[in-house]
Amino acid sequence: MIIVIANQKGGVGKTTTAINLAAGIAALKKRVLLIDLDPQSNSSMSFMEPGTANGGAYELFADPDRSPEELIYETNTPNLSLMPARISLAKLEAKLIGDFDAPFKLRDRIEDLRGKFDVIIIDTPPTLGILTVNAMVAANHVIIPIQSSYFALEGTDDLLETIEKIRSRPNPDLNLLGVVVTLFDRRTTISHDVESHIRTVFGKKAFKTVISRSVRLEESPAHKKSIFDHAPRSTGAAEYQSLSKEVLKRA
Numbered sequence: 001m002i003i004v005i006a007n008q009k010g011g012v013g014k015t016t017t018a019i020n021l022a023a024g025i026a027a028l029k030k031r032v033l034l035i036d037l038d039p040q041s042n043s044s045m046s047f048m049e050p051g052t053a054n055g056g057a058y059e060l061f062a063d064p065d066r067s068p069e070e071l072i073y074e075t076n077t078p079n080l081s082l083m084p085a086r087i088s089l090a091k092l093e094a095k096l097i098g099d100f101d102a103p104f105k106l107r108d109r110i111e112d113l114r115g116k117f118d119v120i121i122i123d124t125p126p127t128l129g130i131l132t133v134n135a136m137v138a139a140n141h142v143i144i145p146i147q148s149s150y151f152a153l154e155g156t157d158d159l160l161e162t163i164e165k166i167r168s169r170p171n172p173d174l175n176l177l178g179v180v181v182t183l184f185d186r187r188t189t190i191s192h193d194v195e196s197h198i199r200t201v202f203g204k205k206a207f208k209t210v211i212s213r214s215v216r217l218e219e220s221p222a223h224k225k226s227i228f229d230h231a232p233r234s235t236g237a238a239e240y241q242s243l244s245k246e247v248l249k250r251a
């Protein structure tokens, strides 16, 4: 199963969700691979020192001589492996232009990895460019994190249209697994209003679990840990554990 975490809006909790969902599902005894396709490398930095990898997602696209297996690293979290990103990924767009199979690169290259992992989770950059499209062509499920704030749904039409386009041609198997409300602040009316609006728009596609805004979740990347290692008894850990279970049940 391959799950892409996507929303072209920046700062909505894609990376936080990718990291903690990957760790949460790994804790449920599934073999998980987290692929970081964002040149900002935030997912990678949560599990690895920057600059220590000898290749990763960039080489997967740019260097056909490197085997995908050697671009994967074990993390300190049992059952969780990582294919890291680096800033050069930002150059790929220009490099792949004119390549007729540009949107299919990731799918073709990770074909052999599918059998080695129960779940592959892909974190994407805040654009609907070639990297996000590659992830959607390779995946069978999409999860959309939506921040519970003003303009929360701004841009979701474009995102849903992109998913539809990919479903109509290159990848009919692509399924919207669900949308998850993130950065929820239970003390504010706006958070509650946005949550109920999202539930009206997306119906059953909205996950029951809501991810609250919390200092623990915000600080855990700085400690190079998932929320389960950084603050196992926090609300954030409970919420991401509950989301992990919901995801496995739906997928």
Ligand SMILES: Nc1ncnc2c1ncn2[C@@H]1O[C@H](COP(=O)(O)OP(=O)(O)OP(=O)(O)O)[C@@H](O)[C@H]1O
Residues within 6 Å of the ligand: 009, 010, 011, 012, 013, 014, 015, 016, 017, 038, 040, 042, 124, 125, 126, 182, 183, 184, 211, 212, 213, 214, 215, 217, 218, 219, 221
């Ligand atoms: N539930 C939360 N509580 C508190 N802070 C959070 C929470 N989720 C995310 N953040 C913080 O908000 C910021 C944006 O989150 P994150 O990096 O996960 O979003 P993103 O969608 O991946 O952003 P980008 O579009 O830049 O890749 C980060 O500083 C992160 O630590």
Ligand SMILES: [Mg+2]
Residues within 6 Å of the ligand: 014, 015, 016, 038, 042, 124, 125
């Ligand atoms: Mg991110």
